[in-house]
């Protein structure tokens with residue numbers, strides 16, 4: 240075409256791109272190096288599946304498929320770009336690196352490529368129409384309608400149109416016959432066949448240079464827009480955390496940090512590690528996280544997407560200062576220095592505290608995100624700073640912290656009342672009978688809350704009926720520390736964790752069963768960091784097993800219409816979805832109905848992330864009310880026997896509160912153990 244113009248374009252545009260990307264690279268590395276390099280095989284597998292294979296995209300069927308079209312088009316267009324760059328230097332409109340040659344003397348691979356490309360150009364245009372419809376006409380709240388989004392769609396359209404124009408004009412100019420290998424090119428060429436040579440040359444050049452210019456221009460705006468994910472999305476999926484979803488990273492050496500006066504938690508943007516920064520770069524702003532976030536759904540200030548965008552924009556805005564290391568002070572040396580703008584506290588200046596305190600740590604956002612951004616760790620890290628450095632947290636949390644510190648439970652009940660729920664059931668204590676198969680870890684809710692005590696009683700009776708050898712810790716048990724940890728009080732959590740691990744290891748505990756998903760998650764996924772390694776099993780898993788082997792026989796019909804609510808810390812955090820359903824299906828008379836929002840799309844009850852111990856942040860409605868409404872939608876009418884079942888004492892509290900608040904006294908709220916016990920117990924019990 241024109242080697243000089245092409246050479247200048249390539250050198251200039253790639254030089255600018257390289258300069259921009261090295262800036263972003265340095266920004267990514269201003270904080271601690273946190274990219275994980277373990278288990279490369281597993282990482283590669285996930286990248287191929289989720290980034291290259293776009294596995295999470297069809298969770299939104301239409302938008303997902305539209306995105307897959309555009310993604311596939313972008314991949315195929317990369318090769319096309321390489322061909323067009325080369326055609327700038329060689330005077331051959333069919334050049335394709337000898338393998339992908341098109342035209343009369345083209346190769347089979349070249350024809351096949353041309354065919355796939357033409358089809359994808361059409362599909363990409365279709366995808367663009369879908370996104371325009373969602374953004375401009377439907378104005379989906381999760382998608383931001385802004386200039387950037389529209390500009391990107393316009394550039395993509397331009398790329399497709401110029402590509403088709405170039406092909407059509409080339410075919411007409413060189414009299415390439417219409418053929419099935421190049422359906423779109425052939426179609427465009429048809430009306431051009433009678434045009435003058437000058438017109439065809441002009442159209443071919445417009446198509447060619449237009450396409451090349453748009454590619455190189457687009458490449459250069461990528462790092463400034465959400466489209467940067469086209470590059471960073473792949474490594475971001477590769478470097479995702481492979482730790483259990485429910486495990487929070489341990490804050491190491493708190494005493495040492497305190498002694499050195501280093502920040503506990505995250506206060507400033509440059510304290511986020513390289514993986515967090517890569518997350519910020521990779522957000523596609525699709526809003527899938529926001530759409531599933533229970534806090535956002537109920538009108539709270541928190542939107543996970545907006546949180547990322549705010550942090551990312553702040554990092555971008557202060558990139559030069561962060562990179563240059565001009566990060567300590569304003570530097571006028573008068574000793575009365577203000578922190579540089581990028582050094583300010585993120586909380587209040589970039590993120591409102593209400594945003595952080597609204598999170599239930601339910602992981603709905605993380606489960607949805609197509610590029611695997613993490614949220615809970617970042618939110619808790621900022622809460623750590625607030626709770627431990629500034630002592631700024633919702634006032635009700637102080638009561639919970641005090642309860643944990645002084646009584647070993649968040650209710651502040653005397654801990655020696657822990658085993659009162661078991662009165663009359665002849666449940667052994669570990670101190671009396673340490674050689675049992677299972678330690679039943681009761682947890683604070685089932686120890687002290689009257690509604691949850693019924694879960695413990697039903698479960699203990701089921702274990703006894705099945706002949707399982709178990710014991711409880713009774714007054715020796717203290718809270719596992721989950722509420723303190725999720726509220727940012729890592730110091731208190733670690734104190735409780737070490738104390739509990741010492742106790743459990745002292746009894747040489749091997750297997751633990753618990754009916755509380757929060758206890759389950761902490762004991763199973765977090766205590767190994769403190770030397771506590773146990774086989775932890777949720778009561779739903781053990782009960783399902785006992786039914787399977789015939790040790791529990793649900794015989795009595797329990798005639799109820801029942802909607803099961805998935806607890807976040809059981810489902811999304813630990814992927815236990817089937818055992819509770821297996822139990823319910825084994826009970827005669829139970830008609831199990833799935834709500835629309837179920838399994839990994841199940842909405843949080845509003846208790847997690849220490850929300851149980853504080854007032855809900857301001858919003859349009861309460862999370863437990865919203866969840867109850869979803870569940871009642873599949874239990875229409877007002878007949879007796881409508882039941883909401885769950886497998887978590889905190890879900891039980893939240894949902895039964897919601898039913899009481901809204902006057903649905905006819906609807907029962909039961910744990911799966913309670914439903915099963917109704918069916919297993921002798922009728923005259």
Ligand code: SF4
Nearest residue numbers: 532598599601602604
């Ligand atoms: S963890 Fe749950 S509440 Fe927190 S931001 Fe994500 S979706 Fe929202």
Ligand code: SF4
Nearest residue numbers: 522523525526528608
């Ligand atoms: S965090 Fe993930 S789900 Fe949320 S907007 Fe960004 S890419 Fe989409």
